[in-house]
Amino acid sequence: MKSTFGKTNIMYLPALALFLVFVVYPFVEGIRIAFTNWNGFSQHFKYVGLTNFSVLLGDRNVRTALLNTLLYGFGSTLLQQALGLAYALLLNQKFKGRTIGRTITYLPVLISAVIMGYMWYFVLQYDGALNDVITLFGGKKVLWLSRGGTAIALIIAVNTLQYLGISMIIYLAGLQNIPEMYYEAAHLDGARTWRRFAGITLPLLYPAILTSVTINLIGGLKLFDVIRALTGGGPGYATHSLATLLNATYFGSQRAGYAAAVGILLFCTIFVFTIITQGVSRRGEIQY
Amino acid sequence: MKAARSAWKIGATALISAVAVFPIYITIVVSLKPQTDLSSFWVPPAVPFFPNFEGAFTIGRLATAFMNTAIVTACSIVLVVILSAMAAYPLARHRSRLNTAVTTFILSILMVPGLSLLVPLYVLLVHIRGISTYWGIVLIHVTFNLPLTIFLYLNFIRAIPRDFDEAALIDGSSAYAVFYRIILPLLRPVTVSVIILAGVAVWNDYQFSLYFLQAPGMRVLTLAISSFFAVSGGNTHMAAAAAVMAIVPITVLYVALQKYFVQGVLDSALK
Numbered sequence: 053m054k055s056t057f058g059k060t061n062i063m064y065l066p067a068l069a070l071f072l073v074f075v076v077y078p079f080v081e082g083i084r085i086a087f088t089n090w091n092g093f094s095q096h097f098k099y100v101g102l103t104n105f106s107v108l109l110g111d112r113n114v115r116t117a118l119l120n121t122l123l124y125g126f127g128s129t130l131l132q133q134a135l136g137l138a139y140a141l142l143l144n145q146k147f148k149g150r151t152i153g154r155t156i157t158y159l160p161v162l163i164s165a166v167i168m169g170y171m172w173y174f175v176l177q178y179d180g181a182l183n184d185v186i187t188l189f190g191g192k193k194v195l196w197l198s199r200g201g202t203a204i205a206l207i208i209a210v211n212t213l214q215y216l217g218i219s220m221i222i223y224l225a226g227l228q229n230i231p232e233m234y235y236e237a238a239h240l241d242g243a244r245t246w247r248r249f250a251g252i253t254l255p256l257l258y259p260a261i262l263t264s265v266t267i268n269l270i271g272g273l274k275l276f277d278v279i280r281a282l283t284g285g286g287p288g289y290a291t292h293s294l295a296t297l298l299n300a301t302y303f304g305s306q307r308a309g310y311a312a313a314v315g316i317l318l319f320c321t322i323f324v325f326t327i328i329t330q331g332v333s334r335r336g337e338i339q340y
Numbered sequence: 341m342k343a344a345r346s347a348w349k350i351g352a353t354a355l356i357s358a359v360a361v362f363p364i365y366i367t368i369v370v371s372l373k374p375q376t377d378l379s380s381f382w383v384p385p386a387v388p389f390f391p392n393f394e395g396a397f398t399i400g401r402l403a404t405a406f407m408n409t410a411i412v413t414a415c416s417i418v419l420v421v422i423l424s425a426m427a428a429y430p431l432a433r434h435r436s437r438l439n440t441a442v443t444t445f446i447l448s449i450l451m452v453p454g455l456s457l458l459v460p461l462y463v464l465l466v467h468i469r470g471i472s473t474y475w476g477i478v479l480i481h482v483t484f485n486l487p488l489t490i491f492l493y494l495n496f497i498r499a500i501p502r503d504f505d506e507a508a509l510i511d512g513s514s515a516y517a518v519f520y521r522i523i524l525p526l527l528r529p530v531t532v533s534v535i536i537l538a539g540v541a542v543w544n545d546y547q548f549s550l551y552f553l554q555a556p557g558m559r560v561l562t563l564a565i566s567s568f569f570a571v572s573g574g575n576t577h578m579a580a581a582a583a584v585m586a587i588v589p590i591t592v593l594y595v596a597l598q599k600y601f602v603q604g605v606l607d608s609a610l611k
Contacts, residue, residue: 056515057434063519064427064442067486074483075449078460085459092459139356147346153353155598157360162594162601163587164544164562170569170583171363174370174381174576181366184380213360221602222609263609274453277546281566295455295547302459303551312459319456326451 085312092308104313113289114314117297120204121321124293125272127208128215132268133261135212136219143220144227154224158217165214169281172210176282200290203283207291211278215271219264226260227253262333269329273322294318364587371580392581396568400582404557405564411474412560413542416481420489420538421531423482428493429519433505443494450487454480455547462551472555480548485538492537492607496530497523536597536604543590561586
């Protein structure tokens with residue numbers, strides 16, 4: 053019987069061919085380019101060894117971008133878990149309007165992040181909706197996106213709100229999978245709300261938490277569209293993530309070799325955290 | 341007592357929903373006012389002003405952008421469905437050391453963000469003359485969507501009892517005929533999820549399109565919208581109108597097919 057299916061292996065060859073041409077080959081090529089001083093179009097370039105990587109380590113803009121990437125990744129992930137779980141707990145109860153609430157909150161997930169970013173720009177711009185509220189209460193208009201720290205916080209907030217629906221849906225599905233009898237048993241034992249949450253809900257949500265954290269974390273570490281729409285990486289280099297910096301280095305400064313090195317840094321950052329979350333989830337599976 | 345309790349729940353839900361989508365409301369208000377209207381973005385116009393939409397459509401060449409986006413999305417979806425269903429079948433049915441290695445390889449591709457390969461990918465596409473072509477961007481989209489969709493099919497096929505295949509094999513069908521006649525018809529539910537996941541990803545894509553579709557005539561929607569905002573001193577009200585038009589198709593589809601969209605995200609998350 054085995055050999056009957058064995059010959060069907062050729063059916064995955066087209067997919068493998070695409071992976072080889074558009075992932076594996078560029079991956080290797082990227083490492084080669086990162087060892088050169090190529091500008092992206094010239095015929096002439098030199099191999100410069102590890103120069104790009106040593107410059108990278110001392111580059112203030114790269115350090116800012118790396119730090120920002122982690123802020124975007126972990127900031128949005130934390131907020132999304134806290135809000136997403138709280139919201140899912142709310143929507144898991146029976147009341148009028150919960151279906152509509154779920155529908156509306158999930159809508160932004162399906163809208164292009166760059167368009168959603170521009171929509172938020174109407175809220176955050178100097179003559180925008182947020183400053184209208186502030187002046188209504190007698191306050192002074194604020195240039196929301198002109199300071200690095202505030203802009204980073206706002207980018208995290210915008211990203212969190214857009215993708216809140218993902219964690220909410222995952223947690224809601226997780227909550228609905230918890231058998232009602234556990235709660236009934238706990239109720240008979242006289243366990244209070246908090247005890248029931250910490251003793252039943254949280255442990256049983258463990259797989260959902262890991263899934264949601266992984267999706268949100270990787271999405272946050274790759275953040276690109278929202279930054280492009282709201283700040284373009286500015287003021288200066290203050291809000292760049294590695295992804296937007298890579299783009300600016302390649303197309304803006306035409307330093308292809310250096311940009312390839314930034315790409316490797318971006319890959320390594322995401323790779324490390326993916327491995328960590330997967331390691332954690334394996335350990336968790338053994339516990340159960 | 342009971343009414344009061346559900347009142348705060350309704351209130352909280354309304355607040356969260358409102359915060360998540362009020363930028364869309366603001367954008368709609370802006371799109372319905374002329375640029376000369378300096379009133380607050382919160383206040384809807386007494387008389388809606390529609391020329392923004394006409395202007396956005398002609399100046400932004402949105403018709404071309406809609407068509408390009410539709411072509412790229414449709415081609416990508418078709419290829420993703422065919423290639424991933426095909427690839428998953430032997431991986432699910434023929435367990436061998438080679439196929440375990442192939443499966444692991446595909447899983448590891450899932451961890452490579454396309455953007456980190458920007459420089460070499462761009463060089464490769466220039467080299468094979470794929471910049472600003474439909475086939476170039478489609479192949480890139482297909483490649484980076486395939487790992488996830490192959491896994492969706494893989495898990496789904498694994499859950500189909502092997503008795504089905506074996507009955508057909510005993511009747512003299514080939515392994516390919518089993519795929520075509522037995523497996524394929526059963527794949528409908530997961531295919532819906534695959535279409536939605538890949539379709540939304542490609543329709544909304546900005547980062548790949550930004551690099552690989554540079555000719556103005558090849559612009560997709562996200563690029564057309566961002567070009568409105570990139571021009572300083574441009575007409576922001578027209579830009580708002582363009583943004584509103586761009587999100588209409590996906591919003592309508594979502595409201596109509598909500599159940600499937602939610603199932604799609606759950607399928608991809610709980611793989």
